[in-house]
Amino acid sequence: MNQTTYLIGEIGQNHNGSPELAKLIVDVAARSIIDPLFQHKLKGMDAVKLTKRDLNYELSVTSANRIYNSPHSFGHTYGEHRAALELSDIEHYEIYLYAKEKGLDFIETLCAPSCLSVLKHFTPDKLKIASRDLTNIPLLSALAETGLPIILSTGMAGKEELDNALNEINRYHNDISILHCVSEYPTNPLNVNLNTILYLKENYPQYTVGYSDHTIGIATPLAAVSMGANIIEKHLTLDRKMKGTDQAGSLGIDGAQRMVRDIRLLELSFGKKDLFIDPSVELGKIKLERSLATNKILLAGSIIKDEDLHLLSPGDGFKYTEKSKIIGKKLVIDIVANEIIYSNYLE
Template identity: 70%
Template sequence: MSQKSKPHTYLIGEIGQNHNGSIDIARLIIDLASRPAIDELFHYTLMGMDAVKLTKRDLNFELSNSALKKPYNTPHSFGKTYGEHRNALELSDEEHYELYKYAKEKGLDFVETLCAPSCLSLLKYFSPDRLKVASRDLTNLPLLQALAETKLPLILSTGMAGQKELNEALDVITNYHDNISILHCVSEYPTIPQNVNLNSIPFLKENYPEFVIGYSDHTIGIATPLAAAAMGAGIIEKHITIDRMMKGTDQSGSLGIEGVQRMVRDIRLLELSLGEKAIFSDPAVEKTKMKLERSIAVKKSMKEGDILQEDDFQMLSPGDGYKWSEKDLLVGKVLKKDISENEIIYPDFHF
């Protein structure tokens, strides 16, 4: 048997705005993403997430003046107007750099969603491992050009786009490089099952084989990202938080501490489970095979000198005797000693 393949799913913990404008909360979420997952049944310590992602906005290039000044009076508001609310949730370039260094200390990659060309000022401090284009900006071709010019690997989300919009985005980016990942996504929060359409993943894999295909999830729970990984998604992105009851519009739709552990554990176990495109009897089942598989046995007690006939045979466990496909090795053979009813016929019973 050839060596079993061990695919690796690149898991991104999306912090987004779940830090609530606090670098300390962001550090705690990074801690969560970096934790190994534990499988208690087999005593496995499994690799945690691969990366965390933050978002950088420039409110001067974010919303219209009227939208910024609009009153924002909800339980999740961090300001009297929507502009004040958004501003309260922004971290400075220096704070992003501090979190980049902290993530690196924890062994994590650092991904940044940059929402305006002016946000590239961040690159004066550090180079993210990947840049992310939010679904809403897939048609923002000037931004895509600015990001592509950095030559940093790019991740595209398709949550608001069809194939036409995706192709237009790729036409812009590939003028500069082709280190691109495409994430199937549905920009519905939370996404209802009927709208998830995971079959977009094999569609993207078939039509864009030169790129890594993944999935950015907005469903509740872990079943959908696990299924996406099983369908071949090379990247899974999921919102994470330290407390789903915390203030903030994305908290309740994110995975909390236990959910992160469960999702990472199950995807890492899935990676170990996929194996290869073949069917075979694994050496690990040999003991069970010997115990439970069937062997040719006699239906009745027989004496030394009796001639074995097919009508004398039945199939019983254990599985260490002759298989039915080998019955011609026994038919017509003479017993050289007595054999009791319902016993396996072994080679030492016949001439």
């Protein structure tokens, strides 16, 4: 059976405070792709993810009042910047409905227990706990108590932090996925350590294991899938040059399509653990493999000797391992040099 990877397109704050922009990113995630060479219709992404914050539980007074004069700022202070990027519960619901129309699951990263207010309007398919909140035990309890499936990112966690988080959630349920992650934006390849995926699969076999990627490009998530990651999460944007701190490290429209295409084709490529001749190569095998052939003119009545033979294509005659079937046999017809010897040429 082919491996199926659950692909999450993270909208995050790349909507820049606009529900309409968020819907356009949903459109990117929902696109199916046709492989032009073999005409495979490839499944698009499986889900999109939004982040919900409560600014009353987000920043210290000093942090909120800090002047924020970055080119990516949406406000005079950092608090004003964060407020400008926040969508209301109703706007989250609106985007949820739009994603559902497109056949996508909808995942919410909730950053405070109070953010569970969105559940008054809709029920996300899964809840996500951001890397920074893996040690936020009150939040873990509040989210786990809903009974909804939970995805954890390990971007700021070692084994102790992960185990503590799992123990807390397991007080309520064990429908948990663990995403290897490095909270460096973008992530230096030297720091990715994809072998953590193998570690997680070996040491936490009861959970689904995946990878949340912050590298540039698509090579790393592809490699993660090849190592057994069952979930891939990647930031999406409409334009990597747009204003916003996460835009440059996200996948644009073309990049998103390439990643989905290549992961879906990779899934088709895994096959089964066996060595066999695939039916698709039979014609090529006949055309290109070598058969025993004459290296000189041989007349009818000649007895075939080893020194009369060499190997030529096509491969529809006797193989080298079948020499014993023709050496010492008498020809019933004349054969010119460099022709395949077939069974009906022999007495």
